[in-house]
Amino acid sequence: MSAYVTEALHPQQDRDVLRELVDWLEEExxxxxxxENAAVREELRGLAAEHAQRRGRxxxxxxxxxxQ
Numbered sequence: 834m835s836a837y838v839t840e841a842l843h844p845q846q847d848r849d850v851l852r853e854l855v856d857w858l859e860e861e862x863x864x865x866x867x868x869e870n871a872a873v874r875e876e877l878r879g880l881a882a883e884h885a886q887r888r889g890r891x892x893x894x895x896x897x898x899x900x901q
Contacts, residue, residue, distance in 0.1 A: 859865070
């Protein structure tokens, strides 16, 4: 049971560490602007679309990842 609880806490610990990093970076460089946020979200959408396309392309290739 203890291992289960410990494992369940890992995502929260990861978020806490990430929040601490973001806070520190904002202290050093200022807060993230709306345009920076929009640019990052657009880039993430593009990456997600590229990954989805690659998964679709490699689904029938026996897990080779599309490498030939």
